[in-house]
Amino acid sequence: MSDESDEPPDTKVESIGRYRDRIVNGPIIRMLLWLGAPPLLNQLIVVAYNTADAYWLSAYSEVVVAVPRQTWPIIMLFQALINALTAACLSMVSQYIGGKAYREASRSASRFFTIAFFAGGILCATLLTFRGFIFTWILSTPPEIFDEVMKYSGIISFDIFLNYLALTFTTLLQSVGDTRRPAMINAFAVSLNVLLDPFLISGIGPFPRLGVIGASLTDVMGKTISTLTLAYIVRRNYPELKIAFTKDIDLEWALLVMRISLPILVLGLTNGFAFLMQLRIVNMLGIVAATAYAIGFIIMDIVDAALFGLSGATSIMVGQNLGAEKIERAREIAFKSALLLFALVALGASIIYPIREVLADTFAEDPLIIAETVRFLQTLLPTLPFFGLFMTAMSTGRGSGHTLIPTSIGIFRLWGLRVGLGYVLAFTANMGPFGAWLAIALSNIIGGIISIAWIKYGRWAKPVIKGSQQ
Numbered sequence: 280m281s282d283e284s285d286e287p288p289d290t291k292v293e294s295i296g297r298y299r300d301r302i303v304n305g306p307i308i309r310m311l312l313w314l315g316a317p318p319l320l321n322q323l324i325v326v327a328y329n330t331a332d333a334y335w336l337s338a339y340s341e342v343v344v345a346v347p348r349q350t351w352p353i354i355m356l357f358q359a360l361i362n363a364l365t366a367a368c369l370s371m372v373s374q375y376i377g378g379k380a381y382r383e384a385s386r387s388a389s390r391f392f393t394i395a396f397f398a399g400g401i402l403c404a405t406l407l408t409f410r411g412f413i414f415t416w417i418l419s420t421p422p423e424i425f426d427e428v429m430k431y432s433g434i435i436s437f438d439i440f441l442n443y444l445a446l447t448f449t450t451l452l453q454s455v456g457d458t459r460r461p462a463m464i465n466a467f468a469v470s471l472n473v474l475l476d477p478f479l480i481s482g483i484g485p486f487p488r489l490g491v492i493g494a495s496l497t498d499v500m501g502k503t504i505s506t507l508t509l510a511y512i513v514r515r516n517y518p519e520l521k522i523a524f525t526k527d528i529d530l531e532w533a534l535l536v537m538r539i540s541l542p543i544l545v546l547g548l549t550n551g552f553a554f555l556m557q558l559r560i561v562n563m564l565g566i567v568a569a570t571a572y573a574i575g576f577i578i579m580d581i582v583d584a585a586l587f588g589l590s591g592a593t594s595i596m597v598g599q600n601l602g603a604e605k606i607e608r609a610r611e612i613a614f615k616s617a618l619l620l621f622a623l624v625a626l627g628a629s630i631i632y633p634i635r636e637v638l639a640d641t642f643a644e645d646p647l648i649i650a651e652t653v654r655f656l657q658t659l660l661p662t663l664p665f666f667g668l669f670m671t672a673m674s675t676g677r678g679s680g681h682t683l684i685p686t687s688i689g690i691f692r693l694w695g696l697r698v699g700l701g702y703v704l705a706f707t708a709n710m711g712p713f714g715a716w717l718a719i720a721l722s723n724i725i726g727g728i729i730s731i732a733w734i735k736y737g738r739w740a741k742p743v744i745k746g747s748q749q
Contacts (some may be wrong), residue, residue, distance in 0.1 A: 424569075557648075
């Protein structure tokens with residue numbers, strides 16, 4: 280990394296480094312909450328939207344509430360590349376900023392944007408072309424909802440392309456330490472989705488009754504707003520991050536990106552295929568299990584909001600502190616973050632658990648679906664705090680650039696436990712849907728225990744960039 284700390288200070292440099300001192304010197308828990316609160320609020324709004332989306336879909340037709348969950352593992356698979364790229368983007372750009380190498384941070388920003396734009400477009404076209412084969416032969420989508428899944432996925436394909444761009448801009452802002460603006464923009468876009476859902480899904484007023492088409496249209500509209508606004512904020516508030524298409528992608532940079540992102544990409548791909556197989560197992564158990572699975576995850580997402588909101592703060596703080604060569608502080612950040620998330624998720628699960636039947640009844644009327652959803656929740660809710668430990672390990676890997684061990688843990692918990700053990704328990708042991716739910720629960724517990732051991736004792740606390748300095 281080039282040494283640019285002797286550059287004369289100006290307003291542009293101050294804008295990109297404005298949060299650095301607080302991140303590398305401020306109180307750890309306070310900074311975790313300060314950085315994590317906006318994404319947490321944003322995630323709560325997203326959960327509120329998904330819940331409202333499910334409610335209006337269930338009002339339209341009880342079984343179509345399962346439609347978005349049918350497409351979720353496909354979207355997750357197609358998003359694997361951008362998750363890997365943003366992991367590299369966050370660790371590299373945040374460490375450049377921590378080391379005051381602002382020109383290198385700007386150069387990397389344009390490179391990541393260029394790759395994300397073209398990769399997102401290709402994957403959007405791929406899903407549009409092959410979705411019929413995917414839902415027929417790979418997922419064995421129940422025939423009761425197949426046509427609706429095809430309609431929904433045709434429109435949601437464009438959300439993949441837009442998400443590649445939105446996540447790139449969000450990650451660049453987070454690398455600087457600006458978590459508030461992305462959260463505010465996404466909150467506005469999601470709030471608009473919530474407002475439009477009843478009109479486009481149920482056909483209130485002059486709007487047509489579009490069902491799942493309406494649900495997917497609101498997603499794409501919201502993501503368009505987010506992408507354009509995030510791009511404007513980066514350009515206006517951080518002018519030194521000159522985002523543009525570029526051919527300036529050298530081998531050394533590409534190799535570093537591959538070193539950081541390949542484990543994340545492997546995990547994303549294996550996760551995607553594992554969730555495909557997990558959903559196929561559930562679909563093979565029938566429409567009742569498939570609907571209960573979808574409703575159960577909608578409810579558990581309420582608890583998971585703390586995970587997906589606060590875990591990003593861990594990556595930012597670990598990355599910038601390693602870039603500033605504060606190794607022991609980076610270790611302390613990761614461990615305290617794990618304990619904080621475990622406690623917050625445990626609190627959320629303890630609130631949801633007593634009212635699980637009431638929540639299940641909100642989305643379904645069929646007593647079989649309600650009973651299966653309740654069994655799903657009572658099996659999985661107590662294990663969610665352990666999933667929080669795994670998520671902290673993933674965030675620590677993203678911030679430090681050492682992603683191999685968290686990736687390996689993720690592959691084992693999905694393929695070895697959720698898919699392999701899930702199939703054995705559901706079919707070989709004749710436990711049915713409960714066998715599948717039990718396997719998911721065990722994957723959370725075992726993966727969490729291994730993750731906290733790596734956070735505490737693993738050899739991840741060293742920067743991946745050269746020449747970082749305070």
